[in-house]
Amino acid sequence: MTEANPFPKDFIWGASTAAYQIEGAAEADGRAPSIWDTFAATPGKTRDGDTGAVACDHYRRWREDFAIAEDLGLRGYRMSVSWARLQPAGRGELNPAAVDFYRAQLADLRSRGILPVVTLYHWDLPQILEDEGGWPERETAHRFADYAGRTAAALGDLVEDWIPVNEAWCVSFLGYHEGVHAPGRRDLTAALRAAHHLNLAHGLAAEAIRARRPAARIGSAVIMTDVEAASDRPADHAAAQLSDGNGNRLFLDPLFKGSYPEDMVWHYRNTEAFDAVAAGDLETIAAPLDFVGVNHYHRFRIAADETDAHLGGRALPPEGQVTSFGWEVSPDSLRRVLERLAAEYTDLPVHVTENGASFDDEIGPDGAIDDAARIAYLDGYLRAAGEAIEKGVNLRGYFLWSLMDNFEWGEGYSKRFGLVHIDYETQRRTLKRSAEWYRGVIASGGASLAWG
Structure with missing residues (x-):
């Protein structure tokens, strides 16, 4: 463990949110309506029937x-814009009221000295596009590219840093295979096709943004899980x-290597999933990025389990x-x-x-x-990030999830991640002690962490 503060002086100390989880005003x-409005309004889909309305x-x-956010000293704020708000029909001109709303937000952040980082898709697909087939259909990726280009044109004078898609694994597998997220489908082939079209949407959106805003910086938001074998047994x-291939490499390899992992192509050989990959797709997906965003929450220890028909394994208890x-x-x-990413x-x-x-x-x-x-x-996690910097990782920022408590998808309002407590009855904001602590970390540039 390091005994000195490894964070550079220009490190971006930030926090993240997502439109559907905090905005309301549905x-x-x-x-x-987005797919999450439809899903959450369906009885039994979310805890206590909670919605993001x-x-x-x-x-x-x-x-x-x-x-x-300014009071805490945040240097960066990662937010998402709502596709269902900006382009309600999933095509055509942007909604002027939504453009005005996000322009006001971005201008305000900049006036406070907070760097905005904008995610274009944090899971709120317009329901009309799901009705037309959703992410398993190639056309959705092209609809997204159109939306991305129009949004960059409308907002790009106020934001330089763009992330097209948040956590394509969650969208594809939780939404189209396991059915626990919107749109609630349970079809493995549909999930795999969705995964490819989300990867493609990232690449097409990057092209569309750069065509309208050549100086834009394009990044990713890939969820990376730390996967370990439960033992030295070959089966484990x-x-x-x-498990690693399905959760990590199915998304990282196309972005950075221009190919899908051979073991995953073989594993899914009996599906029609990779029929969705057309000539030129992988080159589009692997277009150069300006930065890499990593979302991380999990370590999984995987043991072989022949009863699991999907990946042949199970995660052991934490x-x-x-x-x-x-x-x-x-x-x-x-x-x-x-370190693995680097x-x-x-x-x-x-x-x-x-x-x-x-x-x-x-x-x-x-x-x-x-x-x-x-x-x-x-x-603990920030000290681990500092250790990664000492190991040579080019880490430039940390965006904590989340600035405030919010709608936590299928778990509704039962899970609280925020630095700021939300009383959902009164909408009163209360800073938790962690907010005061994070303010101190930011003010010290990381020096106040428990080094040594």
């Missing part, structure tokens, strides 16, 4: 939220290899402390995935675009929220 100013009411309260190693999601707290996993894929500048933890935050008698477990989590 029917305001011309916004159309109101969420944190950020659509109306964003100035208050950005004032908090084989199962871990397939070891040690877990979050309220049941996710293992394993800071060294962040260091490992960052060793196997790229030397581009890297940003941790999401990392954080949900805990059952309790409000004390004095109204304070002493989330010591979150502070310990963040301290």
